[in-house]
Amino acid sequence: MRSFGTPVADVLGEQIAATLSDPATTHGLARALRATARELELHRHHLAGRRSRPDGRIGQRPARVQIGGGGHRIGGFFNIDAVPPADLLWDVREGLPLHDDSVGLLFSEHFLEHIDYPRSAKRYAAEAHRVLAPGGRIITGVPDAAFALGGYYGPLDPVEETMRRWYGRRDCRPHINTRLDLVNLVFRDQDDDPHYTPHLWAYDHEKLVQLFTEAGFGAVEPWDFDEALANPKRRWGSVYVTATK
Ligand SMILES: C[S@@+](CC[C@H](N)C(=O)[O-])C[C@H]1O[C@@H](n2cnc3c(N)ncnc32)[C@H](O)[C@@H]1O
Structure with a gap:
């Protein structure tokens, strides 16, 4: 059992x-x-x-940490995720198991939209601010809701391109074939994923800036997609920001 x-x-x-x-x-x-x-x-x-960590902190002090990387591991990063594979299995809605002012770079993509807003998303932003060293950065990428919503009144071609790129190899693809289906997916994707929660909140650039500014970050800027860190398949239709403590 x-x-x-x-x-x-x-x-x-x-x-x-x-x-x-x-x-x-x-x-x-x-x-x-x-x-x-x-x-x-x-x-x-x-x-x-x-x-094995009753105080809620790991022994190491990793300088670079990826949250919710799933199978996309980044060399030189300590990977925290709710499910395997990861260096540490940890539900980030319960906080970050890292020491204050200890991390230089926190990276996540296509993770934030899977935790509930406002409680867990705001807690994540506050925890990121706590664990980053002064001058440390958090890079965050999410599906760009503005991209999907912008396509709603426009021509179908870019929407179909998005559906092909995002859902082309997935079982749901036959059911995702109108502009509104794409909008729905921004809010509800992976409803039946057996491993983790579906999309629970949608984000655009403005919402990300507000989230990290409210958490105390000084500068929140667009982040130029860099395949040295990011999953190449996230280039299309995502929005990334970098926030500095
Ligand atoms: C859609 S996958 C993205 C994986 C990878 N970042 C990528 O872009 O290919 C979302 C990831 O977030 C992780 N995740 C979701 N909720 C989480 C939580 N509460 N705590 C930690 N990780 C979580 C999932 O386990 C999963 O690996």
Whole structure:
């Protein structure tokens, strides 16, 4: 039996698995239970990482940290993610397990939109400000909601190009074929991803600037896409900013 970290979570996990395997379970309940099962999995990973760090801080002081990199690891960076593979499995909604004023560069792309706003997104920005050394930078990339919304009244060609690039190899592609479907995906993508939460909030340049300015960052500027750090497949339709402490 897989342990979810606490006796209550273990019982819940077993009950969810049993209910999901019951053919009488309705579609709506199954959706809700799959989302809960996903959170239980993140909870299990997080508690396992937390158990050996009761003060919520790792022993190392990495100078460069990537958050939510998934399979896109960057050489020389310490990778923190909620699910494998990563150097540390940690649910960033619970804060960053890093020491104050210790990090030179924090990088994330296509991660921020997967955590809830305002609670977790603002906490992430505040935590980034806490852990960065003076002069340290946080680079953040997200799907550009302005890009998808801008396409709504325009010609279909660029929208189709976006759908082909973003969703061409995914099961959802046959269902994503109008301008509004693309707008919906900015807000709801990966609703059924078994590993982590779907898109929960949409961002554009203005929203990113506001988020990091409110967290105390002095300068928040556009970041020029650089494949030495960024995942090449994120070049299309994304917006990045760099904020300096
Ligand atoms: C869409 S993937 C992006 C992966 C990679 N950055 C890229 O651009 O290809 C989102 C990543 O954010 C991570 N993530 C989502 N919620 C998280 C959380 N609460 N704490 C830590 N990582 C999280 C996921 O596990 C996943 O690896």
